[in-house]
Every structure is written in structure tokens, then in C-alpha cells.
Amino acid sequence: MANLSICAAIFNPDTNDYDAYGLKIAANNILLVESHSNAYEFLILLTPYDNVTNDQQCFLSYTDETHYVHSVGVGSHANETNFYAVGQIIGASLDPIDSSVSNNTFIAFYHSPNAESCLTISQILIDYMSLTQRDFLVMVVHPTGQFALVLAENVVFKYNPFVSSRITTNTSFWPDISFTPRAADIDTNFTIVAGLVSNGASSSIRASVIVYLIDNNLRHIYSNWTYKPSNSSWQSQLTFSGTNGWSVKYSMSVDINNFDPTRVLVGVPYLNTVFHFVISGSGTILTLSSQIDNGNSVGFGKGVAWLASDQAAILANRYTSTFSLWLSSQIWLYTQLPTIGLTSAPTAIIPNNQQPLPSTINNQLLNIRPISNSLAVLDVTGTTLLIVSTEPGFYASTDTRFSAESVSTHTISTKQACLAGTMKNNIGIYPCALCPSGSRSSRGSINCTRCNSSTFCPLGAVAEVAQRELETVSQAYAYPTSPDVTSFEDILLTEGDIWIGGLVTIALVVLVAQAYNFSTKFVAQYPAEKVGDSNFACDISLRNAVFETVLQSLAIPRSNDESVIYDMLTNQQWTLHVNLLNTEVACSSMSSNQFIDGLLVPINFIACSENNSTVKSSFLVPHDVATIQFIINDIKPIGGVKIGMTGPGTENNTSILKELGFSQAFYNSNRTLAQTASVALQLTLKNLGGTVTIYL
Template sequence: NGQSVGYGKSITWLTSSQAAILVTTYSFNYITWYSSKVYLYTSLNDTIVPSSPSAVIPNAQQPIPSTINSKLIRIVSTPASLAILDTSGGVILILAESSGYYPSTDTSNSPVAAAMPVVSHSTKCIGGTYKPNTGVHPCILCPSGSRNPGTIAGTSCMTCSSNSFCPLGAVYEINSTLLTSISQAYAYPRLPEMDVFEDILLHNMFSLGLTGHCLVVSPIFWILILLLIFLVLLLGMASLNWFVEPEKRDRLLTIIKNIFQRTDLIGEGELWMGGLASIAIVLITVMAYAFAISYLNQYPSEKVGPSTFACDTTIRNAKFQSSLQALAVPISDEEQPMFNLLNEQNFTFYLDFINTAASCMSLSISEVTDSSTISMILLSCSDLNGTLSATVLLPQHDIKITATLNDIQLVGGVRVGLSGPSSKNDSDTLKELNFRQSFYSKSGGTFAQAATIDMVLTKVINETEPLSGSDSEFEGIWYPTFTYSLNEMFITTDTYVMSANSTSTTLTIDIRETSYYIKNVQSPIAKQSEVIFRTLLFSFLCLEICAMIFLICKLLLIPIYRKVAGRYFPYSINSVEPEYEMKSNHH
């Protein structure tokens, strides 16, 4: 194909196992020149040429000097060293270096002034690389899981511990916790399954859980306890037939029945059994009001503790609604102060280059506009233990910035973030902004020499409607989302060999705001007036249900029972009424 035209324009052997091939790429008609590269092979045999070279010149460690034309026409070995000739007559002489060192052609770091021919100078392998043999080739990357701090000439790499962050070209053994991202975003609660107070009240009044806590707070449990007490009382009344004289027994029974008749809310004092049921109704009513008052105060949800008064301790007197709103729609006067606080919040940009030997001296951060690039002043910068950290104050929210490392040092990972102070204005609260997002290759790649991260910020407005009154409270914060490609941001050894030919690393961060915002609304399920009214209705409902049951028993079940019993057990039915009740019927 067209990319192979010009391969092998010049070939030379360096040693018995090392060779150099000049690859000049032309168009099919040989008129248009595309590029010139020198492929270095360090492990050749007599039969097979590897599919990919061991190194390519120019590369990050061996750039083409500014005095040399990029159009290369010939290479010559002398014999272990390499001479490269350009179309203008310029010559680069690359001398073979021993293991642990590479021949650098970067004239900006040369110990002698640049001259013609340009002669390489010996340089120790940078951090994260090593060179096990002698030759004109550059140092190679330490494999993933190994490292080389670069403090001494690297002829091999040291093995990292299994729980550390040691990607391709690692310099240090970095603790994996440094890669932890910090997020302030959270999923807004969903609408609860029951959002009507009547349903919630009925469910909690008539449910009986299996745990100890659920039993203690269940009204049904206490009603059963009360019924057990009543049963013991009735058994005690029945035992009077065997242990007390009839006249004294009848007098005691009359007193007990009169007491319960006075508490009868169902039959209006007519039924002593109605008094027992009325006590149970009063108990469940008291527990219903205790539940209602406690439930009413479970608002707003983020400012209250567990609902220990209910079996489900997560219930809250709150319902939630979340929606997207277009910024093109005019903002209401009630929400405008919150938007003003968000728009006026100052951003501080945080940047960490992780697992690198680069220093603050090599870092520069600039703002990129449509017409120029403006250098920005760093608020802080530190390079300790393999992490280069810097902060800069952003002049505006929508901004494009570039962070450039003017160095060939490798980078294992990147972490970016923003921070902003909190503020409060009456019922509007701007929350503190503080998030970090880490970027690294899980497969162990090294950071490319050019990468882009798109950071999109979205306003989030949380409105909390009042439990009483009419003024809502507002909270605001920014939520970030990131668009990036890890496959382009982090590269393999082969990609680094073929493409890493720059003497700097540039990270571009494009920060902009979305055209919409997230609106979250929290409102109470029930307010005070509704709680009082609905609980009162519940009390009357319980009373009416019991009255209906007693009425059915009185008008239907008891007559049927007496009719059946009178037919089959006439003696029993005739002896039911005691003497004192018969006398009372004659008055």
C-alpha cells in the first residue's frame, strides 16, 4: 500500500544482531514526501525480521535536532554507531552507549554547544525505563508490575508489590488509594411505595413484624397483650363460680360489669364487653397519634435520624421528584438567588500526575482561547514520592486549559478535580464543591504524550418545601461528567515505540456547562393539619368497626345462637340469666 513506499531506502548493520532501516514514506508517484524514520532492530537473526521495530528514531529520548532537516536520505554504521544524513547535508552521529545509558540527541540538554555534525551525548535512563544491552537505541519501558526510580543507571526493573500501582513505565511503587476518585454526586431518592398518609398509617397500625423491634412498636402486639389480660380477667370472673358464694359472686360480677359499662364507647354504656373493646380502641388511638406525631417530624429526610417508632426505620415524611429543566426557560424569582450563587462560585482546578519523575519546574498550565494561549499562575505545586500535584485558580467556569510537562518523563495516571467554597444567603445554600476523578489504565498502559478530557458541569438545585409556611429552602451544587477514551489516553509498549516522538506531554481539559440543570424537589407527604385530621378519622373508623361488629352480634349472631341453643339445650338457656338480672328486668 501507499504507506510502504520507501521502506528500506537505506539499510545498515550495527552489530551481528542489530540493524537500522531507513523508512521514508512517499506518495505512489514519489513526488510527495510524508515522513522519514529510522527503524532499529536489536534482536535480529539470519532468517526473520520482526514485524515491529525495537525502537524508532526520532523518539522522545532521541528527537531530531532543530538544525537537522526532517527529510532523511541515508544512514551509515561506524560500525556500532549510526550516522544519519538529511537532504540539506546535515549529519546526526548517534554513538553506541552501554547498558543503563542511551545516546540522547536532544541538543537542549547537551553538555556541549550544538554543532555540525550533531553528536549524541550519553544520558542515564529516565525513571520507568531500562536498557539491558549496548547500542544506539533508547531505553525501553519497564513492564507493568515493575519499576525503576531512575536514580541509578537502569539495566533492569524492580518488581512491585501486588497491591501497588505500577503501570507500564512505572517510576515508584504508588499506593492504590491515591487513585481513589471523590464524588459528591448521589442518586436522588425515589418516590416511596406509599405516599399517602392514610395508607402509611393503616400499614403501620395493623402490621406485625417478626423482629423484637417491630413487635415493640406494633399496636397489634399490644392489643394482643391487652386481650390476654382481658382473657385472664374473664377466667378469673368465671372461677368465682367455684370459689365464691353466689350472692357475693353476683355482687362482684355486677361491680366489674358496671365498671366496664362506664368505659363503653361502642354501646354507649349498654355493654360491659363494649368497655373492654373501648379500652383496646383507646390504646390503638394513643399509639396512632404517637406514630403520627413522630412521623410528622421525620422531615426533611436528610436532617433526621432513623424512624425508631416504626418497624421500617427508613420511612420518612417525604416524597421526592427529580427532573431536567432547560436553561433556556426563564428562571423563577424564587430560584434566581440560588443560580446567582452557583454562577459566582470560584473554581480551583486540581491536577495530579501520578507515578512520574516529572518536577514542578517542567509543568506549565495555560488557558486556551480562540485567538491565543495565556499562561496561568500556579497557586501551588509539589512533586513528592512520584506524584506531581498542582492547583490553579480558574478565571471563569467555561474554559479550556492545557497542562504541559516539558519533559520526557513518563506518567502512570492522572487525577483532575475542582473545588469551590460554600456560601449561604438566607434560605439559599451553596454547597462546597470538592471532587476528584482519576484516570488510569486497568491493563497497565502508560500515559500518552497528548490526551484530552472533556469535563461537563451541570447545576443541581435541591428544593425542600416547608412543613409549615410557604418559603422553600434551596441547595445548589455542581455535578461533573467526563468524556474521555482510555484507549487513546493510555498506550502500550508497541504504540509508545511507534508514536512517542515528542519531548513533552500535554493534557487538555475542556470545561463547559450543560444547557440544562437538574431540579430535585422534596416535599412532605403529610402536613400537620392532615396528620391530625386523618388520625382522628382513623380513631372513628376503629370505633365504628367495633360498633358494627357488636351490632351484628347483637342483632344476628346472638339471636341465632339462643334459638339453636334453646332448641337443643333448653335447660342451659333457661339458667343463663342470674337472679339479679331477672329482677332488674322487672323495673
């Protein structure tokens, strides 16, 4: 007889993973709580979040170091300082025939009698249960905070700390015993649960996404919806293998709209899709109304959050196809959503120039949670960013340069007035929007003002700028090809045969008179670039100059005549002018550098002025090939840029060097200047070529 060795599964989670098993952050308008499993403690923050004191922030230890918290939860509309935590005992056996499986799961209730000091928060109750699975333990807290629901693979239970029989259990609730819950949210009368059901080992698609609409007493499943990909989609090729244990690959997100509970968002990163459902029939009918995805990548919908009845946020992560490597994180913000669903294009994306990702926050974001109109963002290190909603005319800046000193361990946005050229006409966390072309705004505006049609008002205009600021000054001249007859002496009559009588004499007089008239006009055809056509000659391109295009060896010494003009050009000082058009950028936020042998060398401005929403700056530049970096350390809109060069003219006894002076404006009425723009500026001078490249 063979002896069988049975190895019992032991729960041993990675306590440094803030994404594992459940939500490690929860918040409402009273408190924010975050579970730090690696430190065996909760971080608690009381409102107001944007003015934190020492009494409003504290740490609260777990029951002991054997307790691992899967999820924390608060009531979205609770009016008391309460929160719940659910988890399992580290090292406990999950084998149903092992006696140590008893009491391996716990749920705890925390409360504070003083809403102004988190130091009074303590664990009021903790209850234990016996579960044979470890990975799928989803908790939701009723909006009032009066009870919590815990949803597991083979059991569901309701936990009410305010009654004597605190736990009500249902072990046969799910119609499919293979169902594993991945995410959920609760409203006053119903709960939405998203998860996976197994299709069996023989199926090519091992599991399917399913969404349940259930009652809050855990007695009825009102409605359900199962995802079925179209045959032509890339999602139809997914196999859903390896769904037995928790992984980020099969994580999901759910949020019910607190402002309009008939709207629900469900995010499924593996499908790269967010689904919008409508609840009808007094909370008993679940209907899919729309869905959006983010192309062929995976990770879209890692988190979802409603911020108003028509505003939403979606955590758009990107991973490699196997979810083995994170690639990027963005938060897509939607405003003025239609009642029937989502729009494909977001209103704004965080990070942006008004809302950069602070240096205190890791680029890899794990989840987002709504706090009324505000948003809590959790990163991979367990650090939280709070983006606090602002009123019209202001935006929630995440730029830490504007942050006041605070004792808060969280990074909290600050309220900043909308920049000139932008506007915001609603409450929310989204940034101010650029005024459309043909309109303008001042600082802190809630709308844009129409510009006079005769002025320059591009996208993001701050004022009505005169059109003359866009005028181009050009010194370019297309020199003509030299005609066959180019010298005055070729025109004169130099020989005659025989003078015959008076007729010849008269002809000679006429010829001399014509030659004199021609020579007078011919001499006036200089300089070539300042005169018009030679209408007095048969060839109107005739000029008092000879043009040649030849390659000249550098080894040939310059003649004395050539050296004079070369020296004059070498000694001419060039000044580069950079004008910023229709902007509130200040001279103090601008600087410039020159690249010399791979090094950045600062260049000082010789002049800089601000007038009529135009910034005019100038600095000296070298003659040879140069790369100049023009830095604008500001996020204010810029309607256009005008670049030009000047240089003084000189003359001596034999040569004249003309004054250098040209400029050109670069703009597009339907665009504003990008964060990085480059302009290649090339000068071609007579007898000398030089190139200057400017990077803005």
C-alpha cells in the same frame, strides 16, 4: 541521401541532489567524509565525533569544478586516515563514437599522515578511465582501506593505490550484459552487489531484482539470487518500467554485517522490502533466509545498516506510488535479532520522545551508514546527524537542548542517563525501554526492579506508589423518583366520623402514637443524599423532599428563594486539582493555559508539590464553560493522572451550599500517559450546570 544528426549524451548532473547516483557519505572509527557536489568540496570530520575541535573538521576542494563525485568510501576497519572518491567529468560526452568520451570517469585517493588534524588530508592520486555510461557507478572500499572496487554496467575494475599497476579491469564480468548495479558492500573475502537485469521489451515486467555474490578480485561470481514475487502480492503487479537511468525509484541499499559477515541486508524501496541473506560455503553461497516489508507503501529499505551482530537499522521512507513525492522518514531499530533473519516489529523507531529529530535536520532522510555501533544519517539538504552509541544505562539523545556548544557542522547526539522508569542493558543507539507493569527503575538503570504487589507500579513506574492515591472521591447521588405520598400532612388523620366508645378512643391513641413515630423518622430523612432507605414506610424510597425534572424558561425571573441559592453557587470558588502519579516530572516543567476567545491565557498554579513520586498541582478555574490546557514540558514517564475539583461550602438563614469535593484517577497498568491526552470533566449542580474541559 538523408543526413542523420546524432546528438551525443552529455553528463550534466543535478549537483544539489544528495541522493543521486551514489553514496555521498562514508564513515568509520577514524573519519567521516561527505561529498558536497554543489560546493565542489568534501566535508571531513575526525574522531572523536562527540568532542569536535577546529582541527578535527575541515573542507577539502575537488580537483576542480568539472569533477562530479558519485560516491565516497572508506574502509570500515581501516587504521589510517584514507578515503576514496569516484565520479565523472561534468559536460563530458558519453557517446562511444565521440572522441571526447576519453577520460570521462575518475577515481581519486586521499590520505593524511596526521590522524589528529584533517587539515593535512590531501589528494594523493587521481586516475581517469573511459566509460560510456553515467548513471550506474557503484564503489566499495575494502574493510582495510587497501583497495576499492568500482562496479559499472559494462565494466568492473579494482583500484589499488599502493601498487604500480593501480587499475585492474574486467569488461566481461557480468553474465547478463543488461545488468545495472545499484548498491553494493564488501567484506574481507567477498562482495555483495544488488541491481536490475532487463527482461526485454516484450516482457510485461521489464526488469528483475538480482543479487550477486562475487569475489574481491573480480574474477568469479559465486552465487546469485533473483527476486520472484508471489502471484497474490501487490509486488507482482509492478512493471519496473523506466529503469534505464538513475532514479530514487530504483535505488537500493546493501550492508554486510561487520560483526558477523555471514549476515547481509539488502533493501529495495520499490518493493518496499528488506531481504536478509545468509552467506555460507566459506563465502561462496548466498541464501535468502527472511524478508520483511512495510505494507502497501513504497520506500522501505531506502537505507540499511548493521549496528551489531544482532542489531540493525532500516531507513523506512514513504513515497507516493510513483516516487514523485516524499511523504515521511523513520529509522527502524532492531535488537536481539534471531540468527536466521529479521523480526517484523522493530524495537524502537526514531524519532521518538527520547530521540526527536533535531531542528537542524530536515525531515526527509536520504540514507544511513553504520559506524561500528553508531549511525550516520544524511538528510535531503546534505546535513548529517551522528547518533553515537552509548553504554548500558544511557541513551543517545538527539534533543538539542542537551547539546553542548560545538564547532561541528554536524548534529551529534549526546549521552544521557536512562530516565527513571526506563532501562537499557546493552550497547547501542536505541532508546531506553519502559519498565514493564509491576516493576520500576531509578535513573540510569540497566534493569528493572520488581514492585510490591500491593502498590501502584504501572508501565514505566519510577517508584512504589500507595494504592490510596488511586481512590475515587465521589459526590454523585442518584436521586429517587418522588413517591405519590410526599407530604407529611397527607399521612395525618384530619377527619373522623363518629367517636364510638372506648374502642375508638383506644384506636385513636394508637394512631396518634404511630403518627408521632412516623413523623419523627420522616423528618430525619433529609438531606436525601445522606440517608438510607425508609424502612419504616411501605415505600422505602420515601424522602423528606420533592424532586422535579422540568424545563424552565430563562425568560422567567428567578424567585427570591432561587436567587439566594444561585448567588451562593456563583460565588463559590472552584479549584482544579491535577495530580501526576508515579513520575519524576517536576513542578518547574509544568504550566497551564485557558482558552479565551481563541487566545491562550496563562493560569498560575496556586500550589504545586512533589512528594513520593506524585506531583500535586492546583489552580483556580472559572464557572462557565472553559477549555484548559495543561502542559508538561518533559519526556519522563507518567503512570497516571488524578483529576478533581473542590469548592468551599456556605450557608445562610434559609439555604445551605454543600462543600464541593470529588476526584478520580485515570490510569492503565499496561500503559503510560500519552503525549497528548484529553479528559472531559462535566459538573452538574442542583439548579446550576457548568462544564470544564481539561486537555493534558
